[in-house]
Amino acid sequence: MYIGVDGGGTSTQVFAFQTDSNxxxxxxxxxxxxxxxxxxxARGVLVRTAEQALGRIGSTREDVVGLSACLSGIDLPEQSQKMVAELSVSFPNAxxxxxxxxxxPLTAGTNGRAGVVLVGGTGTVAVxxxxxxxxARAGGYGYLIGDEGSGFDIGRRGLMAAIRSYEARGPATALWEVVQDKFQLSSPNRLIPVIxxxxxxxxxxxxxxxxVVAMASVDVVANGIVDRAVRAHVDLVNAVYRQLPDVDRRVVLSGGLFRSAGQLTERLEAQMVDTEFVILKHQAVTGAVIRAMRVTAQDEEGVWRSVPWQQIESSAASL
Structure with a gap:
C-alpha cells in the first residue's frame, strides 16, 4: 500500500494505491x-485525507509501506526532516x-525517470x-521575492497596466476593458475591495x-507582459540545465498557465529550439505514488524503474 501526496497552497490531493489489487x-x-x-x-490535513483514501479501499495507516508527500513550502532539509518525523508517528510501517x-509533476511527466519540469501556476519553479x-532547482521563491513569469506575476502586471492606462499614466491597452468586464467595475478604485x-x-x-495571455495576440501591452513571462521561463529552465547538463532536453510543463494557454508553449519552443516541451498528461499526484514506491527501494538499483505505471495511470483515470 502506497500513499502519494500533491500538496499546494490552495488544495491537496492524496492518492492511495494498492499494488496487489491495483x-x-x-x-x-x-x-x-x-x-x-x-x-x-498541514499534518492534520494530510493524515485525515490519507485515512479517507485508505478507507475507500479497505486499508489503514498501518498497511502503508511507502509514502511520498510532495508539498509546497518544503524547500529546506530541516523542513523535510520535521515533516517526516511527524508523519512517521501516523504511518509507523512506512x-x-x-x-x-x-x-x-516531474515524476508523473517522466514516468519516474530523469528529466526537468517547469511548473507555471500561481507561482513558478523549475526542477x-x-x-x-x-x-537541481531554479525559482520558486514566492510572490514577494520571486515567481517571475507566474500566474500572479502576469496577473499583477496586467492589472497594473490596465489601471495605468485608465489613469493616462501608462500606454493605452484594452486590458482595462477586460478588467471591467471580468470584475463588473466602473472605475479602478472598485478593484481594491475585489482584490x-x-x-x-x-x-x-x-x-x-x-x-492577459488571451489578449497577447491583439494587444501590444499584454503581448509585452507575456513575452517577459516567457523569458523568465526560459531563464528558469536554462538555470536547471546548467546544473544538470547531462539530462535530456525534454521539459515537462505543469500547472494552469500551460494547460490553458497553448501560446506560452509555442513561444517557449520558438526561444528554445533545441528543447522538447510536453504538457503533463497525468495527474501530478500519480508521480507522488511512483516516488512512494521509489523510497521503499532506494537502496535497490533499478527497482523503482519497474513500478507499475500503467496500473497507476489506469487506476487514477478511473477515479
Missing amino acids: KGAIVSAGATRQTSVGWDV SIEVTNDAMA GESSDGEV YESENPIAAVAAFAAD
Whole structure:
C-alpha cells in the first residue's frame, strides 16, 4: 500500500494505491503549505485525507509501506526532516519522503525517470532530477521575492497596466476593458475591495493571468507582459540545465498557465529550439505514488524503474 501526496497552497490531493489489487482512491482536501497554514494543520490535513483514501479501499495507516508527500513550502532539509518525523508517528510501517511539490509533476511527466519540469501556476519553479537522484532547482521563491513569469506575476502586471492606462499614466491597452468586464467595475478604485477583501488575494490576482495571455495576440501591452513571462521561463529552465547538463532536453510543463494557454508553449519552443516541451498528461499526484514506491527501494538499483505505471495511470483515470 502506497500513499502519494500533491500538496499546494490552495488544495491537496492524496492518492492511495494498492499494488496487489491495483485498487486506488484519490481524495482532495485544502491547503497543506506549512508556511501558510502551520505545521499542525498541514499534518492534520494530510493524515485525515490519507485515512479517507485508505478507507475507500479497505486499508489503514498501518498497511502503508511507502509514502511520498510532495508539498509546497518544503524547500529546506530541516523542513523535510520535521515533516517526516511527524508523519512517521501516523504511518509507523512506512518509508517516508517529504519533498517539494514540484517533484510530483516531474515524476508523473517522466514516468519516474530523469528529466526537468517547469511548473507555471500561481507561482513558478523549475526542477530537474538526474538518473542518480541529483536534484537541481531554479525559482520558486514566492510572490514577494520571486515567481517571475507566474500566474500572479502576469496577473499583477496586467492589472497594473490596465489601471495605468485608465489613469493616462501608462500606454493605452484594452486590458482595462477586460478588467471591467471580468470584475463588473466602473472605475479602478472598485478593484481594491475585489482584490484585497477576497478570501485569497494572491489567487484573485493570478486568476487574471489567463485574460492577459488571451489578449497577447491583439494587444501590444499584454503581448509585452507575456513575452517577459516567457523569458523568465526560459531563464528558469536554462538555470536547471546548467546544473544538470547531462539530462535530456525534454521539459515537462505543469500547472494552469500551460494547460490553458497553448501560446506560452509555442513561444517557449520558438526561444528554445533545441528543447522538447510536453504538457503533463497525468495527474501530478500519480508521480507522488511512483516516488512512494521509489523510497521503499532506494537502496535497490533499478527497482523503482519497474513500478507499475500503467496500473497507476489506469487506476487514477478511473477515479
